[in-house]
Amino acid sequence: MASQLGIVGRMQAADFTASKVAVLSLTRSDGIDSSKPPHPIKINNICSRVIATPMATAESGEISDRLKKAVNIAPMERMGLSSEIPDTAVWLCSGxxxxxxxxxVVVDGGYIID
Known part of the structure; x- marks a missing residue:
């Protein structure tokens, strides 16, 4: 797992973004090292954004005030569903x-294109 912040920067988040850039770089390097025959292995990751989890939402299911701006800045203006990440992982594991x-694979509601 990486983050869309491995692709774009964010103010006051240099340590977090740097760690996600490192994950993307490892993915690329391991993709090269592991893809060769006779036993190729696919190495990919998911770059997600704000996902609706109990930690991100209040008990009522409302988006916490601290996340509203982060959610609304992306074109889809919603949090990702917790099912959308494993759905992407299953797709990456499939033929x-x-x-x-x-x-x-960026799963971010369009954040990096805005």
Whole structure:
């Protein structure tokens, strides 16, 4: 798992963004090292954003005040569903992504394109 902040920067988050850039770099390097025959292994990661989890939402399911701005800045203006990350992981493990390795799949509601 990486983060969309491994692709774009964010003010006052240099340590977090640097760690996610490192995860993306490891993914690319391991994708090169592990993809060669006779036993190729696909190495990819998921770059997610704010995901609706009990930690991110109040008991009522409302978005906490500290996250509202972060959620609304992305074009889809919603938190990711907790099911959308494992759905992406299953897709990456399937034959549908058989020609992918060393990639970070962005699941962020359009944040990095805005």
């Amino acid at each position: 549908e992504s058989s020609f992918m390795t060393g990639s970070g």
